[in-house]
Ligand SMILES: *[C@@H]1O[C@H](CO)[C@@H](O)[C@H](O)[C@H]1NC(C)=O
């Protein structure tokens with residue numbers, strides 16, 4: 058208890074956050090709008106793509122419950138040709154799959170009227186394309202960043218107005234700014250994307266005393282429940298909703314939010330992500346950190362978003378193919394172009410997260426969890442201990458590595474009650490008696506082990522018996538640091 062109290066004092070995570078769980082919801086409007094799940098797609102990683110790759114991505118994404126790709130475009134001139142292929146493929150897929158563009162303003166220039174014209178060109182080219190994602194009858198457009206772009210005008214509001222120049226657009230950017238200041242941008246925003254809501258980014262090693270954290274982890278096998286509840290917290294979603302003048306999800310009380318819904322059809326787009334690890338030294342992109350995704354973040358965050366679906370119009374999955382930050386759920390194709398991320402991506406296929414995506418996307422869109430029609434186990438782990446030391450890595454351990462725990466995380470989806478056994482070797486095994494439905498389970502990793510899950514019922518052959526292949530968990534020395542996840546899913 059003393060430890061818990063010190064922990065709260067140190068982290069500033071007040072017990073009120075704990076008692077606010079479970080989440081209760083305020084009803085937003087009488088006619089809930091159609092919900093969508095979209096996935097961020099880095100066009101920058103598609104230089105070698107041919108039309109068939111786009112067709113394959115689209116059919117695989119659609120099977121996972123994804124309605125549209127959000128095409129992140131940067132400044133490479135070749136990207137416009139890939140965008141054209143993507144639109145052609147979506148149309149040729151003969152499905153309802155759609156696309157919209159996210160202008161990556163961390164790399165696109167936005168200082169002049171010709172910069173505005175370059176963005177407008179993309180919008181007008183695809184505004185009436187059959188595969189364009191539209192909302193409120195308008196073509197949809199988004200950004201990564203861009204809250205200080207003026208495009209050579211005197212202000213951000215005028216700058217973005219000059220981009221659209223009278224073309225109706227549902228503009229839902231990810232502006233990294235205080236949401237209470239959204240109103241200072243006039244009416245250019247027709248909604249907002251909460252990019253960083255996908256991870257508990259305020260949880261850092263600096264915010265949590267390392268020794269206290271270590272003590273906590275020696276007492277409980279994974280994070281304390283107080284921290285667990287902040288994983289995928291709806292706090293930042295509420296800040297965005299309030300900033301947009303939309304009713305918040307009522308986390309603390311059951312009282313209705315007093316905010317009234319804006320009449321202009323504002324959209325709130327929340328985010329979900331399975332992972333985050335990037336490992337670039339100062340000689341390249343100079344990005345070397347993790348965001349904590351342990352303790353089944355992917356499932357927890359989805360469950361929170363589903364509980365709060367009355368307030369959320371669109372969930373954006375981060376991402377389909379951002380290999381550099383390790384949060385891809387799509388395949389690493391022969392024609393994928395990795396941004397020099399091979400060291401931590403090769404051999405780390407994440408498609409095992411797609412069945413979870415499909416399950417949760419269906420629940421978000423329909424409002425009820427789909428029936429589980431076959432037993433399935435999805436599990437994942439890092440390849441080496443957080444305490445391992447790299448012998449030949451020019452880049453140090455990623456910032457916030459201390460937050461991680463050396464654990465095999467698993468989700469069991471069961472058609473009826475069953476026994477699930479997780480093991481990494483014969484001497485490191487645990488058996489769980491689980492109910493029908495979704496269960497989150499875990500066991501500690503052990504040096505030299507692999508990942509193994511079995512689902513059994515008395516008098517029945519095992520319905521699942523799945524093991525990793527090409528994975529050995531390492532302690533002590535490793536050649537290079539890799540905090541990516543090795544993901545395994547049963548058929
Ligand atoms: C879409 O329909 C057209 C015309 O029927 C057909 O030629 C094409 O093969 C279909 N594409 C896919 C991906 O099924």
Ligand SMILES: *[C@@H]1O[C@H](CO)[C@@H](O)[C@H](O)[C@H]1NC(C)=O
Nearest residue numbers: 081082083084307310311312
């Ligand atoms: C809280 O909200 C739920 C869902 O709208 C409702 O059923 C319940 O009666 C409310 N409880 C109180 C104490 O107002």
Ligand SMILES: *[C@@H]1O[C@H](CO)[C@@H](O)[C@H](O)[C@H]1NC(C)=O
Nearest residue numbers: 513514515516517518519520
């Ligand atoms: C278990 O599998 C074996 C071999 O396929 C089969 O002969 C047997 O009938 C199965 N038992 C049950 C209970 O399904």
